[in-house]
Amino acid sequence: MSDGKPPRHVVLVGFMGTGKSTVSRRLAELLACGTCDVDAEIVKREGEEIAAIFAGRGEREFRAAETEALRAVLGAEDALVVATGGGAVLSPINRELMLRRGFVVALTADPEQVIARVSQDPDRPLLQGDVRRRVYQLLEDRKGVYDFAHLTIDTTSLSVDEVVERIAQAISRFRTSQHSI
Numbered sequence: 476m477s478d479g480k481p482p483r484h485v486v487l488v489g490f491m492g493t494g495k496s497t498v499s500r501r502l503a504e505l506l507a508c509g510t511c512d513v514d515a516e517i518v519k520r521e522g523e524e525i526a527a528i529f530a531g532r533g534e535r536e537f538r539a540a541e542t543e544a545l546r547a548v549l550g551a552e553d554a555l556v557v558a559t560g561g562g563a564v565l566s567p568i569n570r571e572l573m574l575r576r577g578f579v580v581a582l583t584a585d586p587e588q589v590i591a592r593v594s595q596d597p598d599r600p601l602l603q604g605d606v607r608r609r610v611y612q613l614l615e616d617r618k619g620v621y622d623f624a625h626l627t628i629d630t631t632s633l634s635v636d637e638v639v640e641r642i643a644q645a646i647s648r649f650r651t652s653q654h655s656i
């Protein structure tokens with residue numbers, strides 16, 4: 476349900492390793508606005524690392540904490556670039572919050588590119604064990620879940636700066652067409 480306010484934040488969604496956290500920081504610099512990573516917000520609010528929450532309390536509790544963190548972040552008065560975690564879109568409540576408060580940008584990347592990027596960081600709890608198998612399985616499980624975004628960018632062969640530039644151009648078009656961000 477709309478509360479009558481225009482979309483305000485830029486919200487990045489997408490599978491793990493598509494570049495949401497990295498792009499969000501760089502895009503915020505370019506737009507001269509604040510930025511928030513929902514994963515970092517969860518860690519701050521819960522006082523535990525993401526992997527520790529998954530290990531100690533399970534994914535269900537992580538998802539509940541994620542919705543509360545997302546709600547708090549998107550409630551900010553000033554415009555932010557918000558990086559979400561790859562599974563944040565699984566909840567219809569979260570998708571509704573994002574669409575109500577933001578211009579939603581989905582980042583995608585080919586599976587092998589995702590694997591190359593996430594293999595450098597061993598801390599993602601859902602990718603423990605056989606990373607390749609987990610990535611292909613989760614991509615299959617999550618097919619279509621990022622399609623609700625206003626804009627989708629395939630980052631497979633783009634640099635971070637090129638992704639940032641494309642989002643900035645799209646925001647500019649979106650602004651002139653009707654909305655404020």
Ligand SMILES: Nc1ncnc2c1ncn2[C@@H]1O[C@H](COP(=O)(O)OP(=O)(O)O)[C@@H](O)[C@H]1O
Nearest residue numbers: 490491492493494495496497592630633634635
């Ligand atoms: N467009 C890109 N090209 C190459 N490497 C990238 C790109 N975007 C992100 N990366 C790298 O991929 C890794 C995962 O990026 P990250 O921002 O943590 O993704 P996410 O938040 O979507 O999981 C990081 O090492 C980052 O530097």
Ligand SMILES: O=C(O)C1=C[C@@H](OP(=O)(O)O)[C@@H](O)[C@H](O)C1
Nearest residue numbers: 490491492514560561562599600
């Ligand atoms: O896809 C997911 O379910 C998750 C993605 C992670 O964020 P990134 O997409 O930034 O890696 C983090 O929220 C958590 O490990 C769960």
Ligand SMILES: [Mg+2]
Nearest residue numbers: 495496558560
């Ligand atoms: Mg991230």
